[in-house]
Structure formats: C-alpha cells, structure tokens
Amino acid sequence: MTFLKINNLxxxxxxxxxxxxxxxxxxxxxxxxxxxxxxxxxGSGKSTIANAIINLVDKxxxxxxxxxxxxxxxxxxxxxxxxxxxxxxxxxxxxxxxTSLNPLFTIRDQLVETIQTHTDLNYEKAIEKSxxxxxxxxxENSDKRINDYPHQFSGGMRQRVVIALAISCEPDLLxxxxxxxxxxxxxxxxxxxxxxxxxxDRNLGILIITHDMGVIAEITDKVLIMRHGKIVEYGxxxxxLSKPNSIECKSLVMSIPPTNxxxxxFKYLSPEGKQIIDSSLNLTKNIIKNWGIRELSNKKxxxxxxxxxxxxEEKILSIREPEDxxxxxxxxxxxxxxxxxxxxxxxxGSGKSTIAKIICGLLPPSKGEIKFENLSLFDPKNKxxxxxxRGQIQMIFQDPYSSLNPRFKIKNxxxxxxxFFQKNIxxxxxxxxxxxxxxxxxxxxxxxxxxxHEFSGGQRQRISIARxxxxxxxxLICDEPTSALDVTIQAQVLNxxxxxxxxxxxxxxxxxxxxxxxxxxxxxxxxxxxGTICEINQTENIFINxxxxxxKELLRLMPKxxxxx
Amino acid sequence: xxxxxxxxxxxxxxxxxxxxxxxxxxxxxxxxTIVLVSLLAVIISPYNPxxxxxxxxxxAFTPPIWSVGGSVDFLLGTDQQGRDMLSTMxxxxxxxxxxxxxxxxxxxxxxxxxxxxxxxLGGRYEIIVMRLTDVQLxxxxxxxxxxxxxxxxxxxxxxxxxxxxxxxxxxxxxxxxWPQFARITRAATLVEKNKEYVxxxxxxxxxxxxxxxxxxxxxxxxxxxxxxxxxLSQAIITxxxxxxxxxxxxxxxxxxxxxxxxxxNFLFSGEWWITFFPAIFLVILALSxxxxxxxxxxxxxxxxxxx
Numbered sequence: 067m068t069f070l071k072i073n074n075l076x077x078x079x080x081x082x083x084x085x086x087x088x089x090x091x092x093x094x095x096x097x098x099x100x101x102x103x104x105x106x107x108x109g110s111g112k113s114t115i116a117n118a119i120i121n122l123v124d125k126x127x128x129x130x131x132x133x134x135x136x137x138x139x140x141x142x143x144x145x146x147x148x149x150x151x152x153x154x155x156x157x158x159x160x161x162x163x164x165t166s167l168n169p170l171f172t173i174r175d176q177l178v179e180t181i182q183t184h185t186d187l188n189y190e191k192a193i194e195k196s197x198x199x200x201x202x203x204x205x206e207n208s209d210k211r212i213n214d215y216p217h218q219f220s221g222g223m224r225q226r227v228v229i230a231l232a233i234s235c236e237p238d239l240l241x242x243x244x245x246x247x248x249x250x251x252x253x254x255x256x257x258x259x260x261x262x263x264x265x266x267d268r269n270l271g272i273l274i275i276t277h278d279m280g281v282i283a284e285i286t287d288k289v290l291i292m293r294h295g296k297i298v299e300y301g302x303x304x305x306x307l308s309k310p311n312s313i314e315c316k317s318l319v320m321s322i323p324p325t326n327x328x329x330x331x332f333k334y335l336s337p338e339g340k341q342i343i344d345s346s347l348n349l350t351k352n353i354i355k356n357w358g359i360r361e362l363s364n365k366k367x368x369x370x371x372x373x374x375x376x377x378x379e380e381k382i383l384s385i386r387e388p389e390d391x392x393x394x395x396x397x398x399x400x401x402x403x404x405x406x407x408x409x410x411x412x413x414x415g416s417g418k419s420t421i422a423k424i425i426c427g428l429l430p431p432s433k434g435e436i437k438f439e440n441l442s443l444f445d446p447k448n449k450x451x452x453x454x455x456r457g458q459i460q461m462i463f464q465d466p467y468s469s470l471n472p473r474f475k476i477k478n479x480x481x482x483x484x485x486f487f488q489k490n491i492x493x494x495x496x497x498x499x500x501x502x503x504x505x506x507x508x509x510x511x512x513x514x515x516x517x518x519h520e521f522s523g524g525q526r527q528r529i530s531i532a533r534x535x536x537x538x539x540x541x542l543i544c545d546e547p548t549s550a551l552d553v554t555i556q557a558q559v560l561n562x563x564x565x566x567x568x569x570x571x572x573x574x575x576x577x578x579x580x581x582x583x584x585x586x587x588x589x590x591x592x593x594x595x596x597g598t599i600c601e602i603n604q605t606e607n608i609f610i611n612x613x614x615x616x617x618k619e620l621l622r623l624m625p626k627x628x629x630x631x
Numbered sequence: 632x633x634x635x636x637x638x639x640x641x642x643x644x645x646x647x648x649x650x651x652x653x654x655x656x657x658x659x660x661x662x663x664t665i666v667l668v669s670l671l672a673v674i675i676s677p678y679n680p681x682x683x684x685x686x687x688x689x690x691a692f693t694p695p696i697w698s699v700g701g702s703v704d705f706l707l708g709t710d711q712q713g714r715d716m717l718s719t720m721x722x723x724x725x726x727x728x729x730x731x732x733x734x735x736x737x738x739x740x741x742x743x744x745x746x747x748x749x750x751x752l753g754g755r756y757e758i759i760v761m762r763l764t765d766v767q768l769x770x771x772x773x774x775x776x777x778x779x780x781x782x783x784x785x786x787x788x789x790x791x792x793x794x795x796x797x798x799x800x801x802x803x804x805x806x807x808x809w810p811q812f813a814r815i816t817r818a819a820t821l822v823e824k825n826k827e828y829v830x831x832x833x834x835x836x837x838x839x840x841x842x843x844x845x846x847x848x849x850x851x852x853x854x855x856x857x858x859x860x861x862x863l864s865q866a867i868i869t870x871x872x873x874x875x876x877x878x879x880x881x882x883x884x885x886x887x888x889x890x891x892x893x894x895x896n897f898l899f900s901g902e903w904w905i906t907f908f909p910a911i912f913l914v915i916l917a918l919s920x921x922x923x924x925x926x927x928x929x930x931x932x933x934x935x936x937x938x
Contacts, residue, residue, distance in 0.1 A: 082647060426834045456836035469827035473849040483835045530831075537835060 070096040070239055070271060075132035077114050077123060087295045088114040088127060094290055094300060098238065101265055101272045103282040103303065106292035107552040112275045116241045120156055121148045136239070154184040157232030161244040163224035167216040173227055174212045177234055184235040199230040203260060222253035226260065233264065240264070240272045246281060250413040251579065255623040258285050279322045279553060280625030283307060291315050321557035323582035325626050328605065331564055332557035352502040353570065357538050360571040367541060367573050368402040368425065373434030375420055394420045396597045402541070407567065407574040409588030409605070411581060416594040418577045422545045425575070426461050427452070438541070457487050457537030464546040466526035470518040476529055477514040480504065483536040503532040507562060524555035528562065535566070543575045548583065560587060581624045585609055593617045648930040655926035658919040665916055669725035676721040680714040681883070687713045695904050708904045710893065716904060719890060720912055726886040730800050731867040737805030739859055742812025747843050749813070750820030761817070764810035772807035772869055779803035780878045793881040800879055804866050811858055819851035853931045860924035864917040871913055887913045
C-alpha cells in the first residue's frame with residue numbers, strides 16, 4: 067500500500083550569485099513495511115528532500131513545484147497540516163544523538179512531552195507508554211533508566227532513545243537522516259537491526275538518508291541514487307548495486323571498497339562512460355630526482371615499544387595525585403618496516419589517533435620508547451637530532467576543512483615546509499619544487515594562487531598530501547584521510563596514496579575505522595581495542611582467519627556488499 | 632588601483648552585507664566625515680581657536696547664528712573667551728580621536744600579545760595572565776584611568792603636566808581596555824590551536840613564535856577587529872569623562888570632554904550652546920562607531936551570514 071507519494075518535487079536555493087537546484091523533478095513512492103534509501107554525494111540534495119517532507123527546508127530554500135502526498139493528503143508547503151503530522155505521523159531521527167536530545171531534561175520528560183502533545187493520554191499512561199517504548203528499542207531496566215538525563219547514556223543508547231521518541235506517537239513514516247554516521251560499526255549494526263525490526267513489527271515506512279553504501283546494502287529494499295538534485299537511478303537495492311545502468315551509478319558502485327577481496331587500485335569512469343586509467347607515473351620523476359633514489363631495505367623504520375599514555379588533566383595547583391586514571395594506550399608495541407603500509411583499526415576511543423600524535427611528537431608518551439631509525443624520539447639528549455628528523459615523519463589529517471590554513475594561498479601552504487627545511491633555497495628551485503608537488507597530487511598549477519576555501523574536500527585532501535610530501539618524508543601517517551570524503555573521491559585519493567607509496571617508496575601508517583578501506587590499503591594490520599592491541603597480522607590473514615574474538619566480532623558486524631567489476 | 636579595491640570590496644560577502652545595511656552606510660559616512668574633518672582641521676575649520684590673534688573677548692558668549700544676537704562669523708556661537716565653537720570642536724575631536732585610536736592600538740597590542748601567548752602556551756603562564764585580567768576587570772576603567780593619571784602626575788614635574796597629558800591619557804585608557812582583548816583572543820586561540828592546520832605546522836617543526844604569528848594571529852583577526860571598533864568608542868568616551876573630571880586635557884588644548892566641562896559652568900546662565908554642541912558631537916561620534924561595530928560583528932559572524 068503506497069502511502070507516501072512524491073511527485074516532480076523541485077527545490078531551489080536562491081543565493082546572491084546563482085540559483086542552486088537542490089532537487090529537480092524528484093518522484094518516488096514508499097509503501098508501508100518498506101525501507102527506502104537515498105544515497106548521494108554531499109550536496110546532492112538528499113537531506114533537502116527529507117526536510118521538504120516535513121516542511122523544514124532552510125531559508126533561502128523554497129519548494130517551487132511538485133507535490134508530496136501522505137495518505138492522499140497534500141502536505142507540501144502546507145504548514146498547518148504538517149504541524150499536526152510532524153511527530154505524529156512522521157518521526158524524524160537525526161544524525162547526531164549528542165545534540166538531538168535536550169540535555170536539561172530527563173528522558174522521561176522528553177518522551178512524555180512528545181506523547182502528550184500528540185495524544186490525550188494522561189501523565190501516568192504516558193509514562194507507562196514511554197517505558198514500553200524504551201524496552202522496545204532495547205534499553206534494559208527501562209523503568210529505572212527513564213529518569214536519567216541524556217548524558218548518562220552512551221552514543222548508541224542515545225540514538226535508541228531518539229528512535230523511541232520518533233516512534234512514540236505511532237508514526238507511519240520514519241525519516242532517518244544519517245542515523246548511524248556518528249556511531250561505531252558494532253553499534254551501527256545494532257541500530258540498523260532495530261530499524262529493520264521496527265519496520266516489520268509496526269508496519270512502518272522508513273526513509274533512510276546516508277552516504278554509506280554498506281548501510282544501504284544492509285537494510286534497504288529500494289534505493290534512490292541522487293546527483294546534483296536529480297535522481298540518476300531508482301530501483302530494487304540488489305538490482306541497482308549489482309547491475310547499475312547509469313554511468314554515475316556505475317562509477318559510484320565501482321568506487322566502493324570491496325569487503326571480500328583486495329584490489330590493486332580503484333577504477334573509475336569518465337562522464338562519457340569510458341574507463342579512465344590514471345596514473346601519476348611520469349609526474350613523479352622530478353620528485354624522485356629531487357629526493358634522490360631510495361632503496362627499499364625492508365628494515366625496521368619505526369619501533370613503538372611498550373608505550374602507555376595516560377591523559378592527565380594538568381593539575382597545576384592541586385597537590386594530590388589522582389588515583390584512577392584512564393589509560394588511552396596500555397603497553398602498546400608494534401614495528402613498522404620500510405616500504406610497507408601498516409594499518410591501525412579500531413572503534414572510536416581505541417587510541418588510534420593518540421598513537422599517531424605520539425609518533426609525530428605532538429604528545430609525549432607516559433611510558434615506553436619510540437624509535438625512528440634507531441633514534442629514540444623522546445630522549446632529551448637527542449633534541450637537536452630529532453629536529454632534523456621531524457620532516458621525515460609527516461601526517462595527513464582527517465578533516466580537509468580545518469587542515470589547511472584558510473588565510474594562506476596554496477602556494478604558501480606548500481612552500482612553507484620547504485623553506486623551513488632548506489633555509490637558503492632560491493626562488494627558482496622553490497617554485498620548481500612546489501610545481502612538482504602540485505603536479506603529482508593532480509591539481510592544476512593555476513590553483514597555486516588561490517585560497518583553500520575555493521577547493522572541494524577531495525582537492526583539499528590532495529593539497530594536504532602535497533604539503534606532507536614537501537619535507538621529503540619517509541613515514542607518512544594518514545589519520546582517517548578519507549572518512550570525510552564521498553565514496554568516489556575516496557577512491558581517487560586512495561589510488562593517489564597507493565601510487566605515491568609505490569613510486570616514492572614511502573612507508574605508510576594508515577589509521578581508519580573503516581575495515582574495507584583498511585583492507586584495500588594495508589599490508590599488515592593491528593586491531594586496537596580500548597588502548598590495547600588485540601591482534602597484529604597480515605591483512606589477508608586478519609580478514610580470512612581472524613584469531614582474536616574482537617576481530618571476529620568486528621568482521622561479523624561490518625556491512626557487506628558484494629563487489630562487482 | 633583604488634576603484635579596483637572598492638570593486639572587490641563591494642563584490643565580497645562583507646561588501647554585500649554592507650550595502651544591504653542602511654545603518655552601516657549612514658554610520659560609516661558620519662564616522663569617516665568626522666575623521667576626515669578633524670584630520671584636515673587646519674584647512675577646514677573657520678578659525679584656529681588657539682591663535683590669540685583670532686580670539687577677541689569682545690566676541691565672547693555669542694549665541695549660535697539662528698538665535699537673537701547671533702553672528703554670521705560664528706556659526707555655532709562662541710565660548711567665554713570668544714573662541715569659535717565650531718573650530719574648537721573640530722580641533723577637540725582631533726585630540727579625542729588621536730587619544731582614542733592610540734589607546735586602542737596600545738590596548739590591542741598588549742591584550743592580543745597576552746591573549747595569544749597565554750592561550751597557545753597554556754600552563755602556569757596562562758593562569759597568571761588570566762587572573763591578572765580578572766583583577767583588572769574588577770576595577771572600573773574610569774577608576775583605573777584616574778589611578779594611572781594620578782600616579783603619573785606624581786612623577787612628572789608640574790611644568791610638563793600639560794604636555795604629557797596626552798601620553799598619560801593614552802597609557803591610562805589603554806591599560807584599562809586590554810583585558811577585553813586578552814580574554815577574547817585567548818578564547819579564539821584555544822579554538823584555533825587545536826585545528827589540524829596548526830598541528831600540521833607543529834609536525835613540520837615550525838617554532839611556536841612562527842605558528843602564533845603566521846598561522847594563528849591572521850585567523851583570529853575578525854573578533855579582534857570587532858572589539859577594537861567597539862573599544863574605540865569606549866576609549867573616546869573614557870577620555871571625555873576624564874577630561875570632564877578635570878584630569879584630562881588642559882583648557883589651552885581642549886578635547887571634547889574639556890569643552891563640555893567648561894560649558895557646564897555656563898549652562899544655568901543661559902549659554903547652553905557652549906556645552907550642548909560638544910556633547911551632541913560626542914554622542915554622534917560614539918554612536919556611529921558603535922553602530923559600525925555592531926554591523927561588523929554581525930557581518931563577520933559566519934553563523935549570521937546573509938546570502
């Protein structure tokens with residue numbers, strides 16, 4: 067039974083310089099008991115459509131055409147009708163469970179308020195119902211926990227409470243905008259299962275918006291692929307993912323890192339549908355000449371030995387030593403050999419980024435020793451030597467929007483480290499150097515005079531890579547370098563990293579929470595959990611034959627997509 | 632060159648928001664007119680009120696031109712010594728603006744230096760600096776300025792008092808204004824220093840001084856600019872208050888505050904214009920700066936961006 071019908075929906079954003087179409091001619095239908103997914107790159111208009119259904123399009127956005135029918139009622143641009151429907155017939159789940167609950171009220175107050183707004187249950191009945199809802203979404207001891215405040219719940223639990231809020235008034239339609247993006251893999255798995263169960267139990271229609279193809283493959287029945295506000299493909303999930311028709315969809319599917327095997331590099335399609343085999347092979351010649359030829363020696367380059375890190379709020383005035391400290395890293399040891407890609411994988415809070423920061427010298431370890439080429443990095447005796455070695459370890463950061471100084475031109479961003487390490491470099495060779503670096507990361511030389519805000523996330527990440535390479539590093543630390551990027555862009559950046567590693571004989575420490583990406587990138591993997599290493603092994607061994615319980619669990623929960631070629 | 636700069640300014644987001652805000656246009660026109668007139672005081676003002684040959688006691692207490700007894704020679708009347716009100720006001724505003732700008736520049740340098748270093752370096756140094764600002768903020772700025780002024784008078788010989796007044800005032804007002812700058816720059820520095828571009832510079836190995844000067848400072852200029860603008864009007868008002876209280880500029884070299892003080896003596900005897908015009912002038916000046924600062928705060932706030 068179709069109950070949501072969207073017809074020819076057009077949404078425009080009028081800005082000073084241009085009009086942006088967030089949605090153009092979008093039509094689809096949703097039946098009860100069905101889960102439909104909207105996927106697309108950032109800026110493709112997926113969230114705008116969800117907001118349009120509940121008439122919450124941000125200004126200056128405007129619905130200019132089309133209709134949204136819910137149970138045969140026109141709700142498009144109809145604020146009076148929609149107000150009675152919002153929350154009652156349509157439930158909404160937001161991306162970030164940290165901010166979608168009011169921290170000043172208990173869970174009980176928030177649930178009861180929502181229930182009483184839309185139904186005429188009295189207070190006791192409403193509480194009774196809230197407890198039942200919390201039990202339904204899988205919160206234990208719900209009669210006690212209902213009196214807790216949001217901060218007393220963990221992230222996953224909080225998202226469950228948000229779901230309980232969304233279904234509290236028996237809605238027919240549930241809109242989930244990136245419901246699991248802020249959550250770890252294991253919690254994501256549980257939340258997705260809960261949504262699936264609710265669809266069946268309550269006969270709901272669910273609209274899921276996500277950029278994660280794994281989530282789509284895991285739970286949706288139908289999928290809608292969007293690009294620049296237009297639907298490029300719409301159909302049964304299995305069909306779309308295995309036999310995509312449009313070029314956009316094909317290139318999207320090809321960019322998804324396969325979970326079941328390692329491929330040498332990602333392929334992608336030109337807008338005309340031809341396969342592009344790009345390679346920066348010729349461009350690295352100049353760089354290699356500049357750096358000198360490096361021999362692959364396979365010897366130990368980094369020795370991370372028995373490192374413990376305790377985060378201590380610097381107690382400057384208090385004399386008493388705090389007793390129970392949380393160990394961010396507990397006796398962690400591993401080695402990295404020259405020329406390999408070493409992966410660190412773990413959920414949030416497992417200490418991945420702490421390791422990266424310690425190696426870079428941003429944080430001192432509380433205990434233990436880190437040796438780079440047999441030089442102890444935190445030995446005060448080596449202070450002068452370490453300064454020269456700093457350039458050999460470089461890092462690429464997660465967030466491309468804050469990793470470049472917004473007030474610097476690209477030229478200055480890249481030339482700053484060069485000038486720092488080669489104090490008396492002349493202008494000609496400096497320019498030459500910068501040009502070589504910008505060439506190999508695939509950005510045109512004309513962009514050197516522009517500022518970071520003029521570039522997209524993927525381009526900024528390329529510029530970050532160029533900056534990291536400017537100091538002639540040997541160890542490159544990549545801290546979630548692609549988790550803020552769209553799938554197709556991610557594929558390109560990963561390809562670039564692979565090429566660079568191969569040709570420049572770089573050693574890479576790759577940090578990620580994303581198992582498929584780690585599988586494509588790394589030779590060896592260490593699995594981290596709460597500051598301890600569970601397992602270190604060759605990539606294929608980890609994926610095919612995991613030894614540790616936690617690794618097995620992670621692999622089981624990983625959303626799986628069958629890869630296509 | 633200059634038309635080019637104006638064009639790029641009008642094309643930018645800030646220029647757009649400027650052209651959309653009537654308040655910003657009007658107040659900036661008023662403010663820049665006052666600045667221009669006081670800069671060109673020698674050319675523009677009808678008389679040089681401090682030149683004895685222009686002053687005649689015969690002209691004393693001439694009312695403004697539109698009142699009975701007004702004279703075409705003195706548009707806004709004259710004071711008790713026969714000085715032209717309009718000219719003294721123009722010269723007075725010049726002094727007020729010089730003191731305002733210099734003291735705010737002094738406060739900005741001191742406050743931004745302490746704010747950036749304490750935010751970036753942290754530790755004991757930060758605690759000490761921040762407690763100092765707390766202490767400083769508990770002392771009202773007028774009281775602080777009076778204190779500095781009083782101490783300075785004790786050290787400087789009496790014959791130099793009048794010449795040194797301007798430096799003493801700049802120091803006094805600057806010292807009472809810096810905590811605002813220190814607090815805001817420290818907060819902004821704390822945000823910036825954990826951003827990844829700063830971490831990247833640290834990994835490259837750049838020294839702390841270079842990171843603070845080249846990377847952090849340019850990125851926190853916006854809030855500094857906003858409080859500097861609003862601080863400017865405060866500084867001008869503080870200067871006038873001090874002069875009104877008699878610890879500021881001497882009658883031979885009057886600022887707006889000094890003019891108001893003198894006029895105040897004649898207010899009840901009917902010569903209202905001697906105090907009224909400088910007071911109104913001060914209000915208009917301070918208001919136009921404040922409105923400009925208000926607009927700037929909104930325009931530079933990315934959360935309130937006008938599309």
